[in-house]
Amino acid sequence: MAETVFINCFEVPEGRDEEFLGLWSQIDERMCEHKGFRWRRLYRSLAPDAKLRYVNVAGWDSAEEFDAAHDEDFPRLQAQMWEFPALPSLYTVVRERIAQPEETDR
Amino acid sequence: MAETVFINCFEVPEGRDEEFLGLWSQIDERMCEHKGFRWRRLYRSLAPDAKLRYVNVAGWDSAEEFDAAHDEDFPRLQAQMWEFPALPSLYTVVRERIAQPEETDR
Numbered sequence: 001m002a003e004t005v006f007i008n009c010f011e012v013p014e015g016r017d018e019e020f021l022g023l024w025s026q027i028d029e030r031m032c033e034h035k036g037f038r039w040r041r042l043y044r045s046l047a048p049d050a051k052l053r054y055v056n057v058a059g060w061d062s063a064e065e066f067d068a069a070h071d072e073d074f075p076r077l078q079a080q081m082w083e084f085p086a087l088p089s090l091y092t093v094v095r096e097r098i099a100q101p102e103e104t105d106r
Numbered sequence: 107m108a109e110t111v112f113i114n115c116f117e118v119p120e121g122r123d124e125e126f127l128g129l130w131s132q133i134d135e136r137m138c139e140h141k142g143f144r145w146r147r148l149y150r151s152l153a154p155d156a157k158l159r160y161v162n163v164a165g166w167d168s169a170e171e172f173d174a175a176h177d178e179d180f181p182r183l184q185a186q187m188w189e190f191p192a193l194p195s196l197y198t199v200v201r202e203r204i205a206q207p208e209e210t211d212r
Contacts, residue, residue, distance in 0.1 A: 004152070005149055007149060007158075007161050009115060009158065009193075021200075025201075028201075028203075032203055032205070037205050038204070038205050039202075039203065039204045039205060040201075040202075040203055041199050041201070041202050041203075042199070042200050042201035042202075043111055043113060043197035043198065043199060043200065044197060044198055044200045045195045045196065045197050046110070046169065046195070046196045046197060046198060047195050047196065050193075050195040051193055051195075052113075052115065052193050052195065054200075055113050055197060057163060063152060087115075087156075087157055087158050089151045089152070089153055089156040089157075089158065090151065090152045090153065091149035091150060091151050091152060091161060092149065092150055092152060093147055093148070093149060094127075094148050094149065094150045094160075095131075095134075095146075095147070095148035096145075096146075096147050096148075097134075097138055097145065097146055097147075098144070098145045099138070099143050099144050099145060
């Protein structure tokens with residue numbers, strides 16, 4: 001079944017990682033409980049001066065289920081995140097490639 | 107083995123998808139041939155007005171191998187992409203979750 005992917009890129013100043021992760025985890029815990037959630041990965045940049053220091057990528061069954069997961073608690077939780085500018089959007093996979101097994105001498 | 111993930115977020119105006127994808131594919135073909143490449147996925151936003159309309163996410167064995175993949179052809183190819191603002195960085199996974207199988211009535 002096709003997958004809808006939510007990607008959210010965050011600007012998090014150095015030194016505020018713990019604060020960000022605490023808030024992010026509160027929202028994440030709720031979202032992952034909802035119907036349609038498949039998987040998510042949170043990435044942190046290796047470069048401390050990257051603009052988008054955190055990127056959250058999450059697979060959902062559909063945009064409808066992702067939207068429905070934003071329940072009555074969501075605005076309150078999200079409000080606390082406003083200090084960290086974010087660029088959220090829903091995406092679809094347009095190209096996919098996995099490395100072929102390495103060739104070996106025969 | 108731990109994975110290093112390259113994420114590149116692109117601003118691509120509506121209507122210039124074909125041009126972007128042509129240039130992106132030229133670079134992508136080269137990168138995927140290099141040692142250390144594991145997988146990549148290119149995402150396109152479902153919302154035509156999203157700021158970051160394309161996001162490329164690629165798994166590599168290490169930052170060293172990713173860096174080494176930027177061979178002598180790379181600057182020439184990248185120069186053609188400058189019309190599409192991009193936010194590239196290397197990342198590491200800090201949180202990962204996969205949905206548990208659904209509960210069923212017993």
